[in-house]
Amino acid sequence: MSDLKLTRNLQDPDGFYANLLAMHEGLSKAESDAFNARLILIMANHIGDEQLLARALHLAAESAPEGRHGL
Amino acid sequence: MNKIFEIPLYPYARHPDQDATHPVRHKVIIIGAGPVGLAAAIDLAQRDVPVVVLDDNDRVSFGSRAICFAKRTLEILDRLGCGEAAVEKGVTWNTGRVFFDEREIYAFDLLPEDGHKRPAFINLQQYYFEQFLFERVQQLVDAGKPIEIRGRNRVEAIGAHPDHVRLEIETPEGSYELHSDWLIACDGAGSPTRRMMGLDFVGRVFEDNFLIADVVMKADFPTERWFWFDPPFNRGQSALLHRQPDNVWRIDLQLGCDIDREAEKRPERVIPRLKEMLGEEVEFELEWVSIYTFQCRRMERFRHGRVIFAGDAAHQVSPFGARGANSGLQDVDNLCWKLAMVLEGQAPERLLDSYDWERVCGADENILNSTRSTDFITPKSDISKVFRNAVLDLAARHEFARPLVNSGRLSVPCVYDEGPLNTEDATGLPARTRPGAPVVDAPLGEGWLLDALGQGFTLLAVDVSIPEDLTLAGFALTTLSVSAEDNPTLRARYLGDAQKAIYLIRPDQHVAARWTDYDAEAVTAALTHAIAKA
Numbered sequence: 001m002s003d004l005k006l007t008r009n010l011q012d013p014d015g016f017y018a019n020l021l022a023m024h025e026g027l028s029k030a031e032s033d034a035f036n037a038r039l040i041l042i043m044a045n046h047i048g049d050e051q052l053l054a055r056a057l058h059l060a061a062e063s064a065p066e067g068r069h070g071l
Numbered sequence: 072m073n074k075i076f077e078i079p080l081y082p083y084a085r086h087p088d089q090d091a092t093h094p095v096r097h098k099v100i101i102i103g104a105g106p107v108g109l110a111a112a113i114d115l116a117q118r119d120v121p122v123v124v125l126d127d128n129d130r131v132s133f134g135s136r137a138i139c140f141a142k143r144t145l146e147i148l149d150r151l152g153c154g155e156a157a158v159e160k161g162v163t164w165n166t167g168r169v170f171f172d173e174r175e176i177y178a179f180d181l182l183p184e185d186g187h188k189r190p191a192f193i194n195l196q197q198y199y200f201e202q203f204l205f206e207r208v209q210q211l212v213d214a215g216k217p218i219e220i221r222g223r224n225r226v227e228a229i230g231a232h233p234d235h236v237r238l239e240i241e242t243p244e245g246s247y248e249l250h251s252d253w254l255i256a257c258d259g260a261g262s263p264t265r266r267m268m269g270l271d272f273v274g275r276v277f278e279d280n281f282l283i284a285d286v287v288m289k290a291d292f293p294t295e296r297w298f299w300f301d302p303p304f305n306r307g308q309s310a311l312l313h314r315q316p317d318n319v320w321r322i323d324l325q326l327g328c329d330i331d332r333e334a335e336k337r338p339e340r341v342i343p344r345l346k347e348m349l350g351e352e353v354e355f356e357l358e359w360v361s362i363y364t365f366q367c368r369r370m371e372r373f374r375h376g377r378v379i380f381a382g383d384a385a386h387q388v389s390p391f392g393a394r395g396a397n398s399g400l401q402d403v404d405n406l407c408w409k410l411a412m413v414l415e416g417q418a419p420e421r422l423l424d425s426y427d428w429e430r431v432c433g434a435d436e437n438i439l440n441s442t443r444s445t446d447f448i449t450p451k452s453d454i455s456k457v458f459r460n461a462v463l464d465l466a467a468r469h470e471f472a473r474p475l476v477n478s479g480r481l482s483v484p485c486v487y488d489e490g491p492l493n494t495e496d497a498t499g500l501p502a503r504t505r506p507g508a509p510v511v512d513a514p515l516g517e518g519w520l521l522d523a524l525g526q527g528f529t530l531l532a533v534d535v536s537i538p539e540d541l542t543l544a545g546f547a548l549t550t551l552s553v554s555a556e557d558n559p560t561l562r563a564r565y566l567g568d569a570q571k572a573i574y575l576i577r578p579d580q581h582v583a584a585r586w587t588d589y590d591a592e593a594v595t596a597a598l599t600h601a602i603a604k605a
Contacts, residue, residue, distance in 0.1 A: 030457075033454070033457045034457055034460065034461055034464070037457045037458045037460075037461035038461045038464065038465055040458075040461075041458075041461055041462060041465055041472060041475070042465070045471045045472070
């Protein structure tokens, strides 16, 4: 099993980031939340591997800056 | 026309026990003549254990209540002698449809697996289920089996002692006392026995109210299960439509948290709701309306000395997945052979502690599954609703999201992995029939594997020769020699890549141990272990 990649892997980081923001342009907060949820589910299914997903969930939780959980 | 639930089936009748100078002592008393209590009585009586059932009522329950009976339950009913009646009357369906907002997002076919005598499940009103069990009780009575139901006998007080239980019973003609070696409490979610004994019942309480209506209609709806998330006729909530026998349809409508329960139950409130759902032109008649909330919880232990709890009295789940009555039947299946062996002096009392271990394991699995379904159907936070709706939106277009849609995960029997009665598994045999698992049915000649199993322990030999008359550790085993040669289903389920196999099967049709060859010593050791003797 391959481990969760934590080194650079995006070929065009600026391009992806711009695309991500572009998708949210003009969306209300509720629409943006729904978009993000769909995106997470699509990506989760693509990854599939249970251990990788569990690692990713924990990584996301751990990476919240001190005192800013829930912001 | 009188409906079955309007007729007293076991009316109060004075019993000589009520006039005895000293309290009469029985071997087993069961409290509650619902599906679980009746099934336990049948199972014990079939094993020649005398049993008295006390019920505060005198007829089957009113309203459809539990309506989905899973395959394992039907297999247990077969063992109890009334599976055929239930399957004949019940409705089978294979297609389910899921709706979100105003549109159908997808339909699914259950495609039940071939090679089983019984379907994945049937829809049947609980009153019919109870009626068939009751008719079986009468058959056993007629055959001279030691079984008795006393109607309108309400237990008012319980004294639990180390070697017996005392019961104070109220009847229309006053009270009397009984003693019993063992007591099985099958008195439902509100179990008075549990309350009288001051026992715990902890878990999660859900605030949502659900309206259930049994509707009689001649409408031309297909025999399918329809589930709605956030439909126009019940905004922000869910709804379910299910077919039952006799043109009775079961409708479940989620109502939310803060409602006036009495007002919501009134026909002038219910009928417009249903018209909105079914269409103005559909003619229907209301048979039963009820509002329920639910909990997901269980007792810490199901055995308290000589008092044993089974069914809803021991554990409660949300209705999604039909895990209530179905798990209650599995409790009975697990308990009765053990209690019979303990009463016969064939097994030590600690065998009953394995009931606790195994059925607590089953209850936890059911609570986990039904809690997850509930969290999907009734999202408890903004973000859980966002994800729920995201799943539904994706499911409308993409197959990958459909397994995430959770409108109930249908009851399947628990596998007692790591269970205290299991013997370490042999290598190379199929996972689904490993020790702790319920036996998987398979065609056998003109009949079925499950029907060929004995009432006690069975030794199943697949392409191995074993002695026909087999007594091990003092027990006469039922032996069943079969061949997988022209039976690919049996091969897949019991051999896999192996050439031959031996299975030791418990009286409740769970696998206790298995090997790839016959060794009398190994079977003896496994059998002794499976009855907690070693």
